[in-house]
Amino acid sequence: MPQTFQIRREGMTVELLLHQAYGVEGRSLLEETLRKNPGLSSLGTILPLGTVLTIPDKPAANAAVFKPVVSLFGN
DSSP states (O other): OOEEEEOOSTTOOHHHHHHHHHGGGGGGGHHHHHHHSTTSGGGOSSOOTTOEEEEOOOOOOOTTOOOOOOOTTOO
C-alpha cells in the first residue's frame, strides 16, 4: 500500500525521503513517485514545508535473479 508523507523538515528532497523510507532500494522508485504526484517536480529540488506526497510500495525482492559465480581459479 502506498504511503503518504507530509514534509515537516527543511532541506528534504524526494530522493532523501525515498532513501529514508526504503534505503538504497528507494532509488529505483523516483520516476514512479514523480508519476504518482503530478506537479511535484515543479516544486524544485528542495520540497517546501507542508508538501504532501505519496510514495509507491517497495519493490518485491526477486528471489529468482540469476547471479553468475566467478571463480578466481578457472572452471
